[in-house]
Amino acid sequence: MGRFLILVVALFVLIWLLRGALSGRKRGRPESPEARSELVQCAHCGVHLPRMEARSAGGRHFCSEEHRRLGARED
Ligand SMILES: [Zn+2]
Numbered sequence: 001m002g003r004f005l006i007l008v009v010a011l012f013v014l015i016w017l018l019r020g021a022l023s024g025r026k027r028g029r030p031e032s033p034e035a036r037s038e039l040v041q042c043a044h045c046g047v048h049l050p051r052m053e054a055r056s057a058g059g060r061h062f063c064s065e066e067h068r069r070l071g072a073r074e075d
Pocket of ligand 1: 042064067
């Protein structure tokens with residue numbers, strides 16, 4: 001009976017770990033309708049564009065790969 005209990009606990013832990021891994025993967029890609037239609041501003045040239053089309057780096061958004069490379073304009 002003891003062995004059976006250990007098996008059940010091991011199975012429970014395995015399921016719990018798998019669920020944690022799956023939910024962790026989901027959290028990495030937030031794709032709510034609000035996030036898709038939300039407008040963000042390019043940190044370099046200031047143009048507004050949908051978040052889905054923006055490139056992000058360091059918590060900032062950029063309109064193109066070129067502006068992401070150039071970085072935020074400091075003025
Ligand atoms: Zn830009």
